[in-house]
């Protein structure tokens with residue numbers, strides 16, 4: 001099914017300033033959405049693909065430059081073997097089937113995650129999709145697959161340790177910037193807005209380093225009901241927030 005791309009939705013993106021550069025999304029609530037309708041959890045994931053494509057289109061339209069979504073965490077291996085198998089196979093198929101469409105929308109597809117344990121066929125599709133879309137500039141769409149924030153930080157620590165051993169870095173002189181260069185996507189900016197759908201209010205090991213000063217939106221909609229308009233609402237609310245990054249100024253009331 002070909003889905004409406006950027007500029008082809010029911011409504012137009014609001015013209016606003018202060019659009020977050022980097023939006024991250026925890027696409028939660030698929031399983032509950034399906035079960036409440038008497039359907040197996042996997043049907044929620046299927047519906048989640050439509051929500052995801054509409055949200056990507058909306059991100060392009062409103063001018064978000066980086067969109068990172070949590071597709072499969074390092075902890076999701078604890079789910080039933082059937083659901084894990086479904087999520088692996090479905091991720092592979094979604095990437096394969098949607099890469100051309102996303103390429104036409106000007107989206108560059110990137111993968112953030114750990115290699116060990118991840119299905120080889122999923123890695124192959126992610127790498128092929130990245131190669132196909134590598135020159136696009138409208139939006140960096142980062143799929144976090146077999147991703148964990150602690151795993152990412154641990155992997156970076158190990159890399160730093162190797163480089164210290166090899167004499168390329170000096171212990172005691174490693175800056176935050178030098179450390180961040182060893183994360184999965186060194187060039188990506190910090191997250192400005194983290195959205196979690198499905199009503200839960202936690203970070204679930206997502207982008208722990210990059211979310212240091214992120215604003216949070218806990219949206220009660222289950223992920224299958226999320227869409228570009230919901231994204232624009234979350235972004236509109238974000239533009240009203242006062243971000244201080246640890247700074248402060250006196251605003252004494254008269």
Ligand code: FPP
Nearest residue numbers: 027028029030031032045048049071090091
């Ligand atoms: C969380 O909902 C969702 C996931 C673990 C998978 C996300 C997958 C998709 C949105 C499918 C389409 C996209 C790709 C990349 C394959 P949950 O299952 O934890 O829901 P629950 O909290 O209701 O149990």
